[in-house]
Amino acid sequence: MATLHFEQLFDPESQSLTYLIGDLDAGVCALCDPVREQLERDLGRIDALGLELIHTLETHLHADHVTSGNALAERRGSRPVLSKRSQVSCEALRVGHGERFAVGGLVITALETPGHTPESLSFQLENRVLTGDALLIGTCGRTDFQGGDPGQLFDSVHAHLFTLPDETWIFPAHDYRGRTSSTIGVEKRENARLAGRDRDAFIALMNGLGLPRPIRMDEALPANLRCGKPEPQA
């Protein structure tokens, strides 16, 4: 038995969505994609609920914000959950496709959904899936840096996300228009990049986007490779 507490948190600067997933019966929780600047706010929610933070989950190596995974591990003893394919150096539970882990009585399944980055994961929990930057509301993550691959993203979405029941809720890592959720059924029908487009057409579209470089990339990538740990001083 478990009583799910599922809460979204938004970071306006990076337009990131963080998720608090708790089991109120067991008194434990996890944070998915926590943002360093929002650490005190996030701990405030966890403490208000009286929960113990046991895991931080990372859908991928973020290029636009620094994770609070390391700081939370130091302050609360939470253990990061990362992809087996991740090159992050910190101590973590490393999961592969279809592997499960528990947050109290809740069971979360890791799905490998590479393409935005090679180590991108989605996390499935009951009728919800946290899609990171693989599948966004009406769109998808870019595939033009950090080892991105549009063909691989197309395959990930079609093999592991669009095969979920239509009524499954999608909770992405970002939205740039203040939206917070969608469903598999809506995205299959309406996603501006993916709906009604075959693999070759999707690859051509993604390769032609010409997006600017993320402004915080040079800071965020090296920091996130250390789970957000401060740089060692020489």
Add this chain to the structure above:
Amino acid sequence: MATLHFEQLFDPESQSLTYLIGDLDAGVCALCDPVREQLERDLGRIDALGLELIHTLETHLHADHVTSGNALAERRGSRPVLSKRSQVSCEALRVGHGERFAVGGLVITALETPGHTPESLSFQLENRVLTGDALLIGTCGRTDFQGGDPGQLFDSVHAHLFTLPDETWIFPAHDYRGRTSSTIGVEKRENARLAGRDRDAFIALMNGLGLPRPIRMDEALPANLRCGKPEPQA
């Protein structure tokens, strides 16, 4: 029977939370506290879901953004739902305390929760309550303008919100820190203004806040008194 689709939408400028409440079986929906600048985004979500917009709900007369209620009524034929105590001039379904109305097979109950403003409503739907600016996450709406009354707000919260089951989800009209929800149980225990404070202490606290005037008030109040209809040209 009804299949609930419940979705939050955030307006970063006014830090407003808008709610899309749909019955997927009946193919109809309502928007609560829609923001004029987000009209196209909100219609995009409704159209992606293939729903007909039948109502716009207003928790109160907003001082910080203009409603899209009138524009949506003109474009989609939706009918505003307002408090019986509202002084808004547009055609609307006007509801009082405990009155119910339907969105397909969903039944929404209006709760009069005055104090932030005299005509403030909360809307209850199953185990969720949309609290407007009466009860916010960790705090509450101000009571120092627009007919606000701290004693009345204290009574509203204690009589009609804190009496709901502890596990009831709270969805407010605003959050200024990127949070999106809380529960009655958490707010009873942890709300910085209301938890552990009696009526007199709450009134003293609220009367001493010394908040600045909302920057968009002079534009928003007259516009919202017309449900967001443009001003008649002389």
